[in-house]
Amino acid sequence: MMILIPTWDTFLQAVANGLTLGSLYALVAIGYTMVYGILRLINFAHGDIFMMSMYFAFYMISIFYLPWYVAFLIVIVATGLLGILIERAAYKPLREAPRISLLISSIGVSFLLENFAVVAFSGIQRQYPSIPFFQNVISLGSVRVQRLSIFVPIIMAVLVVGLLFLVNYTKTGMAMRAASRDFETAKVMGININRVISMTFLIGSVLAAVGAMMWGMKYPQIQPYVGVMPGLKCFIAAVIGGIGNIKGAVIGALILGMLEILITLFFPGLSGYKDAIAFIALIVILLVRPTGLLGEKQAEKV
Amino acid sequence: MIEVENLKVNYGGIEAVKGISFSVPQGDIVTLIGANGAGKSTTLRTIAGLVKAKSGSIRFMGEEILGKDTVDIVSRGITLVPEGRRLFPDLTVMENIKIGAYLRKDKLDDDIEWIFDLFPRLKERHWQLAGTLSGGEQQMLAVARALMSRPKLMMMDEPSLGLAPLIVKGIFRIIQEINQRGVTILLIEQNANMALRIADMGYVMETGAITLQGPGKELLVNDEVRQAYLGS
Ligand SMILES: Nc1ncnc2c1ncn2[C@@H]1O[C@H](COP(=O)(O)OP(=O)(O)OP(=O)(O)O)[C@@H](O)[C@H]1O
Numbered sequence: 169m170m171i172l173i174p175t176w177d178t179f180l181q182a183v184a185n186g187l188t189l190g191s192l193y194a195l196v197a198i199g200y201t202m203v204y205g206i207l208r209l210i211n212f213a214h215g216d217i218f219m220m221s222m223y224f225a226f227y228m229i230s231i232f233y234l235p236w237y238v239a240f241l242i243v244i245v246a247t248g249l250l251g252i253l254i255e256r257a258a259y260k261p262l263r264e265a266p267r268i269s270l271l272i273s274s275i276g277v278s279f280l281l282e283n284f285a286v287v288a289f290s291g292i293q294r295q296y297p298s299i300p301f302f303q304n305v306i307s308l309g310s311v312r313v314q315r316l317s318i319f320v321p322i323i324m325a326v327l328v329v330g331l332l333f334l335v336n337y338t339k340t341g342m343a344m345r346a347a348s349r350d351f352e353t354a355k356v357m358g359i360n361i362n363r364v365i366s367m368t369f370l371i372g373s374v375l376a377a378v379g380a381m382m383w384g385m386k387y388p389q390i391q392p393y394v395g396v397m398p399g400l401k402c403f404i405a406a407v408i409g410g411i412g413n414i415k416g417a418v419i420g421a422l423i424l425g426m427l428e429i430l431i432t433l434f435f436p437g438l439s440g441y442k443d444a445i446a447f448i449a450l451i452v453i454l455l456v457r458p459t460g461l462l463g464e465k466q467a468e469k470v
Numbered sequence: 471m472i473e474v475e476n477l478k479v480n481y482g483g484i485e486a487v488k489g490i491s492f493s494v495p496q497g498d499i500v501t502l503i504g505a506n507g508a509g510k511s512t513t514l515r516t517i518a519g520l521v522k523a524k525s526g527s528i529r530f531m532g533e534e535i536l537g538k539d540t541v542d543i544v545s546r547g548i549t550l551v552p553e554g555r556r557l558f559p560d561l562t563v564m565e566n567i568k569i570g571a572y573l574r575k576d577k578l579d580d581d582i583e584w585i586f587d588l589f590p591r592l593k594e595r596h597w598q599l600a601g602t603l604s605g606g607e608q609q610m611l612a613v614a615r616a617l618m619s620r621p622k623l624m625m626m627d628e629p630s631l632g633l634a635p636l637i638v639k640g641i642f643r644i645i646q647e648i649n650q651r652g653v654t655i656l657l658i659e660q661n662a663n664m665a666l667r668i669a670d671m672g673y674v675m676e677t678g679a680i681t682l683q684g685p686g687k688e689l690l691v692n693d694e695v696r697q698a699y700l701g702s
């Protein structure tokens with residue numbers, strides 16, 4: 169196999185790309201990890217929520233000609249509501265049911281959204297609008313990148329710091345951590361479980377929406393199944409970091425993004441297998457450290 | 471303060487509580503004793519709204535609370551120290567204390583100070599994760615957490631379980647102290663001896679029904695109770 173030795177500049181360029189990709193993964197991976205943390209559910213519909221966000225943005229900008237910042241605000245609100253709605257309609261009625269029913273319900277929602285998208289938005293591929301403000305190329309020393317590549321990691325970092333503050337240092341966050349351990353006792357403390365769960369879905373969906381809007385600018389072809397592969401990879405990122413752990417999801421996502429870009433840089437011959445890297449990483453982590461990098465031993469919820 | 475009437479609770483086909491009636495007058499300590507599986511925890515959990523009853527009535531301060539949501543019930547001033555403590559193990563001691571006051575909007579400083587007076591051990595360990603406390607410390611924390619809601623009625627499910635005799639004594643002393651502060655107490659105990667000693671009223675439960683009742687001191691010398699629960 170050919171190893172390509174890149175120039176220093178190409179290497180730096182790749183690191184920047186890896187950081188951007190990893191940050192996009194992180195925004196989506198957090199939704200998986202938070203929902204898992206509170207419901208012990210792998211929310212299969214999360215990748216499709218991501219897809220819906222991209223369509224929302226496409227319609228707002230390319231069809232309704234709204235300025236991008238207005239459109240983004242609407243997309244964020246709409247996606248957040250969609251996440252809450254999905255939980256209310258498809259997961260809440262199964263609160264007392266075995267966990268496998270919940271999983272199956274989420275697979276159902278995933279198919280539902282994909283098919284809804286085919287019917288409502290048609291199956292033909294659409295072009296995500298280009299937004300010059302984000303896509304202008306700037307030079308950082310000898311490295312030339314889109315503004316987007318700088319913005320994405322910064323936006324991700326700001327959101328993650330905000331989220332960690334919310335979870336670790338506010339009353340709401342304390343309620344979320346308590347509920348994620350023990351619904352019943354949380355209720356005895358006076359915590360409204362339904363509100364905590366809605367809040368979790370809201371946060372996860374909003375972060376996915378931010379990720380999706382940026383993703384569309386980097387990978388502008390959208391179709392109803394566009395959320396499947398990023399969804400899977402971000403789920404894997406969450407598992408690598410230790411599912412249920414927010415910092416873990418971010419670290420897992422950054423590692424995965426970096427790996428994908430750097431492996432294809434050093435081994436151009438492998439670029440066809442780019443999407444396989446995540447799955448190989450998943451297998452390796454499950455063999456070496458099944459609870460993920462920051463995961464603790466899984467205490468079964470009582 | 472609370473009147474339970476003809477309460478029936480089923481789990482699937484099993485009748486766990488078969489139409490019991492009892493009441494807890496304001497300011498009293500009332501204890502519910504009985505063998506394993508008698509339905510004591512089920513009774514408390516039903517009062518707290520964690521288990522649905524089949525029929526009956528539970529009135530708290532004159533209002534029916536049966537069928538109400540747990541959050542509604544606890545916001546009326548009822549709290550539960552659950553069986554097995556049920557702390558939040560990955561929250562710190564301090565967070566566990568504060569989460570007990572989740573529904574309160576006022577300042578907590580005085581209450582926290584009082585809690586630390588009652589349980590100096592918790593003060594030393596306020597930064598520690600609750601899951602790393604010893605059994606006795608965990609029980610103290612469970613009581614402290616419940617107190618933080620400023621309850622009118624505190625229900626305790628076997629607070630002495632698994633604790634060394636000296637610690638048990640301490641816990642019972644604190645239950646009395648809390649009671650003297652005006653908190654009404656409904657106590658479940660395996661340790662019938664200690665419980666009956668401090669109780670104004672005692673009820674003996676057997677397989678879902680109340681078979682004996684009377685003032686604590688009287689049950690303490692009752693032959694049936696002595697044979698079945700006091701081991702003499
Ligand atoms: N969730 C449940 N599902 C089915 N049966 C239950 C459930 N919880 C309790 N039971 C049954 O109801 C009966 C009463 O249980 P409960 O926990 O109220 O007893 P207890 O008096 O508290 O006993 P212990 O002193 O051992 O704690 C038992 O026979 C128990 O097996």
Ligand SMILES: [Mg+2]
Binds near residue numbers: 511
């Ligand atoms: Mg019990």
